[in-house]
Amino acid sequence: MTDYKTSDDPEQFNALNFEIEDDEPFSYADFAVEDWLAFVLFWLLAITLFSQFLSRYVFSSPLGWTEELARYQLVALGFIGSCMGVRKNTHIFVSLFHRWMPASLSLNVYRFIALCNLLFLSALAYFAWQIIPLLEIHKMASLDVPVSVLYSVVFGGLVLMIFRSIQHLFKMLTSGPDAIANNTQKSLD
Structure with a gap:
C-alpha cells in the first residue's frame, strides 16, 4: 500500500484530478415494495423529528406525542429495512470456513442457513401474530392508538421477510455450487 509520500507516480495522488465513475442508470424497476415503504417511513420519521x-x-412548547410516535416509527423502519436486507441477502454472517470447504458442502451449508433463517422468521411472525390481539386493549401513552398497530406493522414486516426468505431459499435449492462462489464474491466486493 502506498500513499502520496512514498509513491513514485505524482499523477496518482493529484488532488485536482477528479474522475467521476459512471453509475448504473436509474430505474424504478430496481426497487421493491419494501424500498418504497422504507423511503416513505423515513421521511415521515424525519418530519416527526423536525416537528419535535x-x-x-423554537416555540418552547414541546409536542408530547412526537417522541413516542418517532420511537414507533423507528421500530417500523427497522423492520421494513430488515425486509430489504433479507431480499438482498446482506444480513450479517461469518464467511470464514466456506472458503476451505468443497463447493457442494458450502452450498449445503448455505441451504441449511437459509432454512434456519426461514424457520426463525416464521417463529417470530407466529409470536407477533399471537401478541397482536392481546395488545389491542393497551393504548399508546400520548395517542389514542392501540399498541397492536405497531405489532401489526412488525408482523407485516416479518411476513414480507418470510416471503423474501422463501424466494432466497428456492433460489438456493435450484442453484448449483457455482452460484455460491459468485454470491460470496459479490458480497465481499
Missing part, C-alpha cells in the same frame, strides 16, 4: 425539534427548541 421545532416545537421544543
Whole structure:
C-alpha cells in the first residue's frame, strides 16, 4: 500500500484530478415494495423529528406525542429495512470456513442457513401474530392508538421477510455450487 509520500507516480495522488465513475442508470424497476415503504417511513420519521425539534427548541412548547410516535416509527423502519436486507441477502454472517470447504458442502451449508433463517422468521411472525390481539386493549401513552398497530406493522414486516426468505431459499435449492462462489464474491466486493 502506498500513499502520496512514498509513491513514485505524482499523477496518482493529484488532488485536482477528479474522475467521476459512471453509475448504473436509474430505474424504478430496481426497487421493491419494501424500498418504497422504507423511503416513505423515513421521511415521515424525519418530519416527526423536525416537528419535535421545532416545537421544543423554537416555540418552547414541546409536542408530547412526537417522541413516542418517532420511537414507533423507528421500530417500523427497522423492520421494513430488515425486509430489504433479507431480499438482498446482506444480513450479517461469518464467511470464514466456506472458503476451505468443497463447493457442494458450502452450498449445503448455505441451504441449511437459509432454512434456519426461514424457520426463525416464521417463529417470530407466529409470536407477533399471537401478541397482536392481546395488545389491542393497551393504548399508546400520548395517542389514542392501540399498541397492536405497531405489532401489526412488525408482523407485516416479518411476513414480507418470510416471503423474501422463501424466494432466497428456492433460489438456493435450484442453484448449483457455482452460484455460491459468485454470491460470496459479490458480497465481499
